[in-house]
Amino acid sequence: MTERHDVIVIGAGHNGLVCAATLAKAGRKVLVLERASHAGGAAHTRDFASGFSVSAGAHLLTHFPQDLITELQLQRHGLRFAATDLASVHLQTDGRHLVLDGPHASATDLSAEDAQAYAAFHADTASYAAILASAFGRRPPRLVDSDWHDRLGMLKLAWDIRSLGRDRMREVLRIGLMNIHDLATESFTDGRVRSAVAFDAILGTGMGPRAPNTVMSYLYRRTADAFGRRGPALPTGGMGAFAEALQACAVARGVDIRLQTEVKCLRIEDGRATGVVLKSGELLSAGTVVSNADPRSTLKDLVGYRELDAGVVRRVEGIRMRGMAAKLHLALDALPNIPGLDPARLGNRLVISASLEGIEEAMNASKYKQFSPEPVIEFCIPTLHDASLAPSTKHVLSAIVQYAPVDLAGGWTEAARAEFLARCMARFETVAPGIGALVSASELLLPPDLEREFGMSGGHWHHGEISVDQLLMMRPIVLHAQYAMPVEGLWLCGAGAHPGGGVMGLAGRNCAREILRGRPRA
């Protein structure tokens, strides 16, 4: 490899690929280095049992903006959707399931008032989330030593909020830092609607419904609407196929991708990143190095704390990234029977939650390094839309289960894993009696497994908790939230940077735009 590259991207996660493709389009010679044997990072389809494949990390595409798909011409590069705009079905043990389809809430004996309230709530939160979504598309403004670009960004944010009108501006300022428990309780009388809203606020986080700023994490999830997604989508061939389309786009734009190439550390000369050193000992030079790894791995392992100011180290150590969500994959001999559910709804996003208090209790255990005795679950059966993932007549069930703290007391021993799996299956049995007998194989990926397989610190798939103190100009750390890292020539393009996690791609695109804008200010 004597070929010179302008930019080296460490990690071919979806953000790394978007960043590389965006830079390549602007004429930069980009090399992407990936540790695994496939591109895509946690957007990856693989076998978990003979003949059964599943999206091993993220399993639904919720946030990737439609305009970014167009910009990258992903459809031309092979992206197909097996399903889009899925509804969410919140399963109840008594069969009175709640269906949320866009603004429409329906369920047996759901009052007209609650249905109406949900529609209004959905519209309001969509308009608030649209402001966030707009900010997600730009670099976060800097408050200290800001330039005209930052001030414009702040003005835009303030203008967007003001444009809601006086009453709704007051409302968004009132609820912005509230907890979802209180907002759901004051908004609805039906317990099912309350807990459905709360579930969306806490999914993938370590927070319970009573945690402050869970309204913010709910709005974060609702930005999906602004990105053109009424509900989650399933790419044909799983999330791995989505990554392949991104990879094809990058390659078509001239990006070089080297798989099974692990970076050991950055080469830093006089405080400037000038290249990378591979595990093999090979040295690759580039004027710009972009890390798709999480901020802590990037600054602690790739750069090394010795190279950094001690205050930066202090802030990096303070990033909350304690993984709480596990993946569970089941190979099913047949479709499960869920009493009370219209069979046509089985292909939607399904949720096994609990009352507001029940979710809070599930979270409580995690505070003391225990897993939830009654986990809460989001799952889907992708084979209903995409038969290629399993042998004919058989099915795959993919679930996110929480709370399963990465730092379980006593560690994730075989016994602990078996016990947690049994707890999850018991939850499935409450809504789908007999499902256990259909399972021919299963795979449980706990946060330590996710950390190992996808290289995310703490097994936190957002590369850092989604909460207001770790968003916008505070993500990943204050004063370094504009993609430029404290080492000159090093940039961060992953979920640990603004706007954050979920397969969204905006961190990668925003980062590329900042690199193209030129040198950052000191």
Place this chain on the structure above:
Amino acid sequence: MNSVSTRPPHDTRVMLETPFHPRISAANGLQSWYNWKGYVSAERLDQIEFEYFAIRNATAVFDICPMTKYRIEGPDAEAFLNRLFTRDVRKIRTHRVGYGVWCDDAGQVQDDGTLFHLAPDVWRLCSQERCLDWLCWSALGFNVKITDETADVAGLAVQGPTSCAVFQSMGLEGIEALKPFELRYFPFQGGELMVSRTGFTGDLGYEVWTSRELALPLWDALFTAGEPHLIRPIGSAALNIARIEAGFIMAGADFVPAEQCIRHGRSRSPFELGLEWLVDFGKGPFTGRRALLAEQTKGSRYRFVRLDVEGNKPANNSFIFGAGQREVVGTVTSAVWCPTAKCNVALASLDMPHGRPGEELWAEIYYMRELKWTRVMARARVLEGPVFDPPRRRQTPAPRF
């Protein structure tokens, strides 16, 4: 109840006493005390003039036990300190002492202190402010052990022209050969003394360090040997005159430690304290390096100066005016009439570009006499260096007075 009774009794002391307290308390005729980092410390024991002139004409002894002391040891100790300090600590050889400052990320001084290279891979950091938290954060990524040994090490500053003779009389053989900023170990009553030729007076002087247990024997031996050399215990007030006369800055007076600074722009960089000689950009990464490099390009906001103020009224807290007496260009941070240099010195922080040597400025001095405030505008001239810097401070072998 059982569990409560087995616990050690709660420490109900409001103030701590240093190991030398019995002797200092007995000598403290004025019983004038102040709180130095939680320790009862003497502000003055007798007439301040007697104490000041003990520093300059004989030997003065000042208890420095309350000074914060950290022991830093391990294979990465030097690398750790080099990342902490702005200067290159690799140049401080074993058995040498170095003065230095450390900064936050923004290149603002957190504190200044002396670094004692006690043995290979073993250092002691003495500072005004407590900073264990910052040291621990700075230690991430280094194989280093940091211990707060403030309470375990007893120290005395022994300063003045006859100080070398006092130690000679005490039997510290070869003490006169000790160079400035050098340290040496001496056996003492079954234990050990560490003596360094360091101090805060700008004079010939030493600091002597030992274990808590040997503190009182040290004091007694020192004062027995020192009696013919007019040795005298002193308080902080006299020391403060000497340090301003010598032109030394002090944390909390001449700069606000960055970690304690609340208001943006009120802290100071090493450049703004006249300490550019302590910043080494060539040595590799250190905390604040990027910010200080940027400051070098952009220019500093302040300049630290020593001023010679006309008259004999100390310009405490004075505004400094420009030549035309119209605009305020800075403030005085420390001021005193210096009895040996016969000079009314003020240390000041001026807005750039003011403060070039020789610049003529004005100090606005207020003083009250019997309920009447008087305001004088006194000429103030920017000095090139400290007003007190005698050859004996550096002479080796140390002169015997």
